[in-house]
Amino acid sequence: MPDDSAPQGTGSPRTRRRTVVLATAVLVIAATGSVVALRGGLLPFGASCDGDSVRLEVIASPDIAPALNAVADKAREDAVRTDGRCLDVKINARPSSEVADSLGQRPANPDFQVWVPDSDLWVNQVTDNRGSSLTAVGAVASSPLALGTVHDAAKTLGWPGKTYSWTALTRAASGGALRLGVADPARSATGLLALARIDAADRKETDSGDEAATRTAATAKLLYERVADGDDQVLATLPRNDSGAEQGNPRRNQALLLSEQAAYAHNTSGDAGPALDLFYPTDGTAQLTYPYTLVDEDSLTADQSRAANRFMTLLDDTSGQQTLRDHGFRAGNGSADPPLTGKAGGRAPQPFAAAPADPPTSKELQALLGMWTITVQSARITTAVDASPSMALPVPGQGGRSRMDLAKDSLLQALSTFTPEDEIGLWKFATNLDGDRDYVELSPTSRLGDRGPGGGTHRDDLTAAFSSLAPVSHGATGLYDTTLAAYQQARATYASGKFNALVVVTDGADDDAAGIGLDTLVTDLKRLADPKRPVPLVAVGIGPRADRSALARIAAPTGGSAHRVDDPSQIHEVILKAIMAAGSRGPH
Structure with missing residues (x-):
């Protein structure tokens, strides 16, 4: 036994x-x-x-x-x-x-x-x-995820006969005709897995990764308008009864992204308000x-x-x-149980018995959480990139491409996840790039959707600035002077209501003999940091020469984080993960 x-x-x-x-x-x-x-x-x-x-x-x-x-x-x-x-x-x-x-x-x-x-x-x-x-x-x-709606809203969407893909369903439910609620993806598996399926559907419907990311970010913006802290809280936003006043109350949601089990519990409780009808996406649902x-x-x-x-x-x-x-x-294998589904609000021809889609990877979920954080809060981020000679070194296994080549591609990929409301800027640094200064501002930290002097958007100008990054032929790494100057500017230009941050990317330790020391920098950052107006510093070290311990000391006073990558193409993943971690600590 x-x-x-x-x-x-x-x-x-x-x-x-x-x-x-x-x-x-x-x-x-x-x-x-x-x-x-x-x-x-x-x-x-x-x-x-x-x-x-x-x-x-x-x-x-x-x-x-x-x-x-x-x-x-x-x-x-x-x-x-x-x-x-x-x-x-x-x-x-x-x-x-x-x-x-x-x-x-x-x-x-x-x-x-x-x-x-x-x-x-x-x-x-x-x-x-x-x-x-x-x-x-x-x-x-x-338990599979679905869209639950009160009956009048379900009839408007053609339930049960009409079926939808994830993209069509979220558009129909969030296009202004219905009030759609969702639990915060940073705190709810239901919210995050639903967002992952929306993102997967967007990527399948378009050949452009940038376009798909933009569409997902736009959907995230709409979802955030009626987001709740958790699963119990989002269920509490449904109408309490069938009265016209409750159904028309703008504070009450008519539709929710939720699990089949949550709909079952709601429909069978007897005192939770009007029953829900369920729409199951045709292109594969997620499941708890x-x-x-x-x-x-x-x-x-x-x-x-x-x-x-x-x-x-x-x-x-x-x-x-x-x-x-x-x-x-349902059972752990996900097999459908028609009587259970019926009580939850599902009915054929809704595809409630279809197999779930493949689950997203951990990397995909981390990227989505980073996107959610910067999308729903809007961001103001200055990026300072090392342009010292060592950034020209080739990366093993990358066909002769340099650290700078891969870093630029990764940073451009990160840029594609930001919305027109976000404010992004770019500095580069080495030593003595502008007289005695170790740094140069290549593009100011401005709103990506704003028009620039040349008629294009700031996103266009910033993309060109990232693409122009190149290592200098001589010099050293003026990391500490640059970090202090960039942080001082980020603090002075703090934008209330946005996620403010400074991102520093370097492949080496500070070796500027004429610059300030590490202890002085840490002391100054402690003095500048303000918990009421936080600007976390995200430090990303590339390769074996990056001084991880020094970067950690620099980031700590600001509430930020330090990371090391061997492959510069991982930079965008690290940045989004760090932003998500800092952003999840609360609104800034």
Whole structure:
């Protein structure tokens, strides 16, 4: 039996993971040998608990926590045992984004053994950030994303007979005819995965990456007009009743991007307001996956590991799956359940049974979060790029292309993600580029949509300035003098209501003998930094000569971050990730 097959304290992590996979099959076999099972205290019927129990602490996404709690309560009522001791599972509900933030800090020191977030993306976020050790064992449930609308709005869109792609659906729902709400993609897997599907649809419909990014950013702008902090908050924006006053209330949304399970819970609650009808996109939906995740598996005791395995078998068995369905969840494999879908508001010919689209990669999600941050807040960012002679060095494996060549391409790619409302500028630096000054402003930090002296936009002028970047033939790296001057200007020209930042890109350490030192620069930055008017400094070092420790000291007083890349083509990804991290700390 899975709970009695080895003495306490034995079994490797790999053996324990294999036990989880095999547990359901073993339970079926056990039906023919109940006498043996009773001796081991595995089956739920038998002696009641006498206080000798194993406690398992579980943190779960708030939407699935009630279902998990129902399974845990039944286990206690039935005196379900693990290794001869009663199984006592305590479920606590916490938003997945909050848990991911906590586990991403090392050491996280969690006081729970199992985490069930609503999506794998949170597990990947912790892993990518090198946070706590997590082992995702398998999905206990799933739920596809859809557009839920009140009935009058659904009729306007042609429900249920008319079907839409992601692009057509969001256009129809956000084009002014309907009030469309969404949970903040920075805090909600539903919001972020929906945005990822919109972006994928935009890219499929156009041959231009820049055009697709612009279209996605425009949609993000529209979504932000009615964004809510989280999933519970966005559901609270629906009308409370069928009265004309509520339906016409401009503060109430008529449509939401949400999960099928959220619509099911809304429609079956009886007191949540008018029922929702669901539109399922024709070009593949995203889905929430609810991975059953062991937290720091190697530190679990044998009792905790067995209890975690036992609880997952309860979620996987017929009774557990029925409990999950009763709460509006599909099975972990995503297979459709027509009666469930009907209660949630889905009806044929809506493609509710279609297979979900391939999930986005972690890199794609990071780029989207960066785009969301700079799009919804608008940004004012000055970029200072190293033009010292070492930037002419070729990058191995890139066909002779130099660090500067790849850096320019990457920065131009980052530029394409900004909207006409964003303000972007460009400096270059080495030593003595303008008399005694180590820097030159190539393009002022201005609104990208503004017209320039030549009749084109500032974006056009800035693109030309980026393209013109070239290493100087002699000189050194005047990093510290340039950083101080650029930061002073960024502080002096701070734009309220925007995300303000300074980005410095360099491939070496400061070697300007006539310039200020590191200690002086850090002291000056501490004096200039103002939490009420924050300007985080994002420092990106290229290659092995970049002084990561010095860059980290420079960025720290400003609330920014330091990064090192070996491949300059990664610069735009690093910048967007850093902007997202700084921007998610709150409006600036």
